[in-house]
Amino acid sequence: MPLLSVMQLSRYFGGLAALSDVTFDLQKGEILGLIGPNGAGKTTLFNVINGFHQPSKGKVVFKGKNISRIRTHKICALGLARTFQVVKPLRRMTVLDNVVASAFLRAGSKAEATRKAHEILEFTGLRDDGDTLSKGLPLGKRKRLEIARALATGPELLLLDESFAGLNPTELNESIDIVGRIKERGITMMVIEHHMKVIMSISDRIIVLNYGEKIAEGTPGEIGRNPLVITAYLGVTENASG
């Protein structure tokens, strides 16, 4: 049984189909890359999976349970966490407290939550920033705080929304390393990313969205050669919408 199944999922905003008839499975332990031009519906897909939006049609099944109509916090409690493309740090809380607040989901006591938070800060290389107010963090570390916080909720599936965007090369390598170590922990991931080199190197499989539709699915190698994908990204002469 796949960990996550997205079945004929559609989401309309008024007359606009942000997602139409998207279907795919996600197996336990794999990293699924999700790419597509701006406005293709990638973040909307995450928003529907984690319960911010409800699907207009179709359903999302996580661990055998239909989660299409379940509230976000319950989906998180089931083991599905996410990060935000536009980072949402709890600004007037320290980095440590951000992670402690998340760790409470599966901790019986404050001591346990704090211990877990320290461990995760260490894991994500934020140990020295624990006492910093999160509004004072530079963007690269805020992106990493997003990952740390999501990890603290003890997920089985982690949705990363452009966690690599805007990072400098050093930070980029650190983050790729973190993703590798998250995978070693047995956590399944779905990753939205524009950075082609990153997505091609970390993904086991990639799906491509364009105008809300899935236009391709396959290994990084197959996707790189797929003419539909190349058209979606680079456009063709007759169609200047690129």
Next chain:
Amino acid sequence: MKRYLPLMVLMLLVLLPLAGLSTYAMHILILVIMWSVIGMAWNLLGGYCGQVSFGHAAFFGVGAYTSGILYQKFGISAWWGLPLSIIVVAAFALVIGFICLRLRGPFFALATLAVGVILRVSAENLTGLTQGDLGIMIRTRTWVGKIWYFYIILALAAVTFFLVRKIIGSKLGYYFVAIREDQDAAESLGIPTTLYKTIALCISGVLTGMAGAFYMNYMGYIDPKVVFALHDISIVTIMVVMVGGAATYWGPVIGSVIMVLLAELIRSIPALGVAYQTLFGTLLIVIIIFLPNGIAGDWPKLKRLFGLRGAS
């Protein structure tokens, strides 16, 4: 030192009446402490959980009327209103929370503003229950002196202070602050935001309601315009917290000292008349511009301003 500050302040206050203060001084002290309770209660919801209520008079009034109606209709001591408000106000807060807490930010604030007004109008018109504008008067006061009133409200304030501190240090506090900082983020971190906002509202409302029940006993008279007042209760509550410092332990206490003393001071200048409201408004604007985090929140800034840098 800092750790024992609350206990030291409490000890000092416990011993204070032994100094033989005048009745007037005791009255001011009682008011200051009562406002601290209301401020701390509001602070839990508005300061920590980020849900700004413009209608805390509703909880204050429901508490006061719980007490008053017990006395008026059932002939029981109005003091039973204090424990009973816990149940009555909690039930009321649940209903209000169910309706208003699905709204966010300014919409929640506006809804609470409406709740306060609705309750005032209801209390004015449900004459069978509340005696309307006649109000409720306790004919025989429990004590002639102030001292027991002082100790009762001091006990309530101490409980409130330590309760708030306990809550903020716990999971509940982390969740409240997370909700204040970003509700969507909180929700996606597995925090049931509606539930925790309702908890904050209930605790805040109950504490405010108990202060209201105390007020009924202490002042011996209430009417809808007094206890459901928009400026004199709801707005002053916000000012107490804003002046003192939102989301700080001492802010509401400092704020209530300043606000009560200021109100007394201004009232002693009869020429001012209702212009004191203008003064309050101006003060609020000045505070928001120069000390957006209140006196407790901007303490380091104030110390710099007065050249007390060496003190810390």
